[in-house]
Each structure stands twice: as structure tokens, then as C-alpha cells.
Amino acid sequence: MRTSKLFTLVLLCGGVFAARAAKLPQAVVNINQFQEFRLAQGEIYELYVKFGNGVTTVTFPSAISKIVGVNVAADGSGDFLIAAKPGAYYFNLVALKKGAAGTLTVIYNRQTYILYLKQDDKKAFAAVNFAAGSGGGSSLSGKAGGVTPARLLSFIDMAKGYHILKQRYPSELRDSICAANHRFFDFGKFRIELKEVIRFNREDTLVFKLLMHNNKAEEIAYDRFSFSVQLGGKTYYMSAADASGVMPPKSATWAFFTITGTPDGGCNNLAPDNDFMIGVTAKYMENDYRFAAGEPVPEKKTEASIAKRIPENRKEIPEIPSETEAEIPPENSEVPFTGEISAKDFFRFPEILYPFSGRIRFR
Numbered sequence: 127m128r129t130s131k132l133f134t135l136v137l138l139c140g141g142v143f144a145a146r147a148a149k150l151p152q153a154v155v156n157i158n159q160f161q162e163f164r165l166a167q168g169e170i171y172e173l174y175v176k177f178g179n180g181v182t183t184v185t186f187p188s189a190i191s192k193i194v195g196v197n198v199a200a201d202g203s204g205d206f207l208i209a210a211k212p213g214a215y216y217f218n219l220v221a222l223k224k225g226a227a228g229t230l231t232v233i234y235n236r237q238t239y240i241l242y243l244k245q246d247d248k249k250a251f252a253a254v255n256f257a258a259g260s261g262g263g264s265s266l267s268g269k270a271g272g273v274t275p276a277r278l279l280s281f282i283d284m285a286k287g288y289h290i291l292k293q294r295y296p297s298e299l300r301d302s303i304c305a306a307n308h309r310f311f312d313f314g315k316f317r318i319e320l321k322e323v324i325r326f327n328r329e330d331t332l333v334f335k336l337l338m339h340n341n342k343a344e345e346i347a348y349d350r351f352s353f354s355v356q357l358g359g360k361t362y363y364m365s366a367a368d369a370s371g372v373m374p375p376k377s378a379t380w381a382f383f384t385i386t387g388t389p390d391g392g393c394n395n396l397a398p399d400n401d402f403m404i405g406v407t408a409k410y411m412e413n414d415y416r417f418a419a420g421e422p423v424p425e426k427k428t429e430a431s432i433a434k435r436i437p438e439n440r441k442e443i444p445e446i447p448s449e450t451e452a453e454i455p456p457e458n459s460e461v462p463f464t465g466e467i468s469a470k471d472f473f474r475f476p477e478i479l480y481p482f483s484g485r486i487r488f489r
Contacts, residue, residue: 162255170240171256174249175206177221184241184254185216188297190234193217197228198243204228206243215297221245257328273329273386278366282382285324285333301327305398315410316340316373323398329386330393331365334404336381340373347372348408353383356403357396363389 163171165187175182190210198206198219205226210217223245230241239256284291284299292299303325311318319337326333334355340346350371353364362385369381388394 159249159251160253160255161251162257165234165237165239165256165258170242172242172244173219173254174246174251175219175221175226175243176250176252177224177226177245177247180252181209181218181220182251182254183216183218184256186232186234186256187215187258187301188235189213189215190217190232191236192233194231194233195228196230197226198230205245219243273331273365275366277329278331278384278386279368281324281326281329281331281333281384282366282368285322285335285382288322288324303327303398307399307402309401311404313406313408313411315342316346316408318404318406319378320402320404323400323402325396325398330395331384331386332394332396332398333382333384334402336383336404338369338373338379338381340375340377340379343375345372345375346408346410348406350381352405352407353381354405355385356405357400361389361405362394 161173163169173182173184190213193208193210195204195206195208197204198208200208200210202222205221205223206228207220207222208217208230221243224247226243226245228243230243232239232241234256284302288299288302288304292304305323305325307320307323309320311320317339319339320334321337322335324333324335325331334353338348348371350367350369351364353367353369355362364383365386367381367383369383370379373379385394
């Protein structure tokens with residue numbers, strides 16, 4: 127079971143698990159070769175097509191508009207036979223002649239891509255997958271740094287109506303996984319309810335769907351760009367968010383955010399059903415932390431300055447230290463910890479606040 131999951135992970139990253147493949151007979155490996163390309167305008171893709179012992183299946187991210195071929199025909203009049211259905215996102219090819227060559231022009235998403243076909247017994251592909259591109263070359267980089275902010279926001283929009291879109295347009299979301307990762311996180315004055323996590327494999331991005339519960343009679347403001355995820359002692363910071371930044375009194379409000387890759391720019395490959403810990407910073411947390419650290423809040427600074435001005439203007443009042451001044455500790459004194467610090471500082475002490483039990487699941 128574990129070996130199968132690991133093999134799936136390597137395939138998703140565009141590589142081949144050599145140790146696994148080495149155990150298979152070479153004849154089996156030769157007839158089941160897989161190739162993945164990144165779609166890029168202006169590239170010419172070389173595809174090695176099967177002859178006699180099977181077909182080569184070519185897949186695009188969504189429906190193909192049109193296919194035109196040279197030496198390729200659906201009725202067998204060319205050296206390559208093609209089978210395709212109108213509106214489909216894939217088609218099948220088979221070579222009818224040894225050493226044959228031909229060309230396919232595929233119109234997809236209002237752009238044109240050229241496929242150069244060659245028959246080769248040793249190099250023939252069983253499956254070819256074309257992944258949505260971002261203007262780069264034809265090979266996959268394995269990094270998630272090319273995802274644009276607009277693309278991330280589109281993932282959030284898809285997450286809002288994911289189940290309806292999945293039913294009506296399954297081909298558009300076939301490279302995504304949704305997990306009902308339901309759990310609660312208590313922040314004292316409010317709670318966060320994690321409803322779902324959706325993973326978009328190609329962009330190595332996860333979308334977190336939250337409900338922010340405020341049961342207090344006061345409004346709670348939070349930093350909508352401070353969302354983060356902790357897993358296994360490692361922090362993943364948000365790459366995009368759609369949240370109001372305010373929790374009205376006695377309310378439950380939606381919030382969405384994404385994480386993409388890892389902080390150092392690599393692939394996270396995290397499954398959406400992991401035991402994630404959600405972090406966010408509210409305004410009252412910052413004030414509580416400042417007070418715990420011995421910083422006077424603005425109101426006390428004002429009281430102290432008034433107390434100092436009164437003896438100067440009214441000399442009959444003796445100059446004695448005010449109670450407010452006495453409450454402010456010296457600059458280098460130690461202040462007892464009150465037990466409340468901001469979510470930003472939570473992540474500096476993962477071994478205390480985020481004890482990790484269990485294993486991280488990778489795809």
C-alpha cells in the first residue's frame with residue numbers, strides 16, 4: 127500500500143520511480159511508457175506512436191476545439207490512424223506503417239500546438255499528457271513558483287462552488303482532490319472551523335475553506351493576510367486569501383486561503399486530509415502580547431503624561447509617582463508571561479503550541 131502511494135507521488139511530479147520500474151520486465155516497460163509535456167505556444171512536440179501492440183492516448187487539460195493532420199486520418203487512408211470524438215479532451219493514435227512520420231495540428235483554448243508523430247518500437251508512448259502551461263518550456267520543472275495571483279484567486283472561486291462544478295464540469299476539475307477535513311481551532315475569543323481542503327495537483331496548491339465563529343457580543347478584527355498552516359513542525363504561509371478581516375458580533379463568516387509549494391520554493395505534495403493546524407492573528411492578540419511584553423498601551427501613556435503635567439502647572443500638589451507610572455515596569459525588568467501571545471509568535475514555538483503526533487501524508 128505504501129509503495130503504491132509513493133509511486134503515485136513520483137508520477138505526479140513528472141518523474142519515474144526507477145527502483146519500481148526496474149522490477150518490471152523490460153518488454154512491459156517499453157509498451158507502457160508515459161510522457162508529460164507543459165503546453166507552451168510555439169513548441170513542437172515529438173510523440174513516439176505505437177504500432178501493432180496497442181494505441182497511444184493523448185490527453186489535454188480540457189475539451190479540444192479542432193484537430194488537423196498530415197498523413198493522419200480517421201478512415202485509415204494515412205500512415206497514422208486517429209480516433210477522436212467531438213468535444214473530447216483526448217484522442218487515440220496508432221501507426222499503420224513501420225517508421226511512419228506525420229504531423230497533427232491541435233487547436234486548444236484558442237491556441238495552436240504542433241505534434242510531430244514518429245513510429246518507434248522502443249520509444250513508443252502508451253500515454254501522453256499535456257498539462258496547462260504558464261509560458262514556459264515543454265518540460266515540467268517540479269516547482270510551484272509559476273502560479274500567478276490571478277490563478278490562485280480562481281482556485282478560491284472554484285472552491286466556493288466545487289461540488290456543483292465537479293458535477294457539471296468534471297473534466298475541468300479532474301486534476302483536483304477534495305477532502306472533508308473537518309476540525310475546530312480555539313483562539314479564546316473566537317473559533318475557526320476548517321470545513322474542507324481542496325488540492326490542485328498541477329499547481330501544487332491547497333485551498334482551505336474556513337468558517338470564522340465569533341460568539342462574543344463585540345466585533346473582532348483580524349489580519350486577513352496572516353493565515354498560515356502548521357504541519358509536522360513546519361510552517362506554510364498563505365499565497366492568497368479571500369476574507370473580510372472582520373468577524374461581526376455573534377456571527378459565522380466564511381474565509382478562504384491558499385498555500386502553494388513550500389517556503390523555500392519547492393513542491394509540498396501534501397495530501398488534503400492531513401492534520402493541519404490553522405493560524406491567524408487577531409487585533410486583540412497583538413495588544414495582549416504588547417502588554418505581556420511590558421509595553422505600555424496608549425491609554426496608560428496618556429494617563430502618565432497627564433499626571434506629570436499636573437504637578438508642573440499646580441505647584442501646590444506634591445510630586446508623587448502616580449499609580450499608573452508604578453504599573454509600568456522598568457525597561458530591562460522581567461515581566462511574567464500571561465499565557466496569551468499573537469498567532470505570529472505561536473509559530474516561533476511549534477514544540478509547545480503545535481505538538482505533532484502522527485505522520486504527514488504526501489500524495
